[in-house]
Amino acid sequence: MTPRLATLALPHAASGARAVELALADVVPGREPIREVVVGTFLPRESCAPRR
Numbered sequence: 001m002t003p004r005l006a007t008l009a010l011p012h013a014a015s016g017a018r019a020v021e022l023a024l025a026d027v028v029p030g031r032e033p034i035r036e037v038v039v040g041t042f043l044p045r046e047s048c049a050p051r052r
Contacts, residue, residue: 003046010040 015038022034
C-alpha cells in the first residue's frame, strides 16, 4: 500500500498465552470481568503527518 500505513506492534504470543490462562481459570459467578493492559509500540510510517 502507498503510503505505508502506521501500525501498532503488539505482543501476540504473550497475549494469546494469557488469554488461554484466563479461559482455563476457574469461573467464579458474580466476579467482575478481568481487564488487563497490553502495551504496544506505535510504528509511524508515511501515512502519519510529520511532528511539529
